[in-house]
Amino acid sequence: MPEHGEPEPLCDLTEIPDGTGRGFTLRQSGGTEAPLDVVVVRQGDRAFGYVNSCPHARSPLDWTPDRFMSLDGQHIQCATHGALFQVEDGLCVQGPCVGRSLTPIPTRVEGGRVIVVPNRPRR
Ligand code: FES
Structure with a gap:
């Protein structure tokens, strides 16, 4: 856990x-802040990372662990009320x-590995 x-x-x-x-959980430096749950979505050779929290009601996005996508696989879908995200x-x-x-x-792929730079998001 980074x-x-x-x-x-x-x-x-x-x-x-x-x-x-x-889904991944990122620990916070010094252990003074709560761990941060994130999702990384792969599209081919690219990876996109987001905090695992819906902007509607701040619920986790996944239906069950690691199930983040709409049925057609085209969007990230929130499990709570079905919002679709690009x-x-x-x-x-x-x-x-x-x-x-x-x-x-911020997420990138280097040498076939997924790298994240988990700056603490503002809420
Ligand atoms: S909490 Fe995600 S759509 Fe309502």
């Missing part, structure tokens, strides 16, 4: 099946929070 603020590999990209998302930028395009966005977590 520590807050330090870029660190989360996993190999191949551990996230293409077109799906996987994978590339986290913008809500359908549901009760249209126009709002998931909180991004």
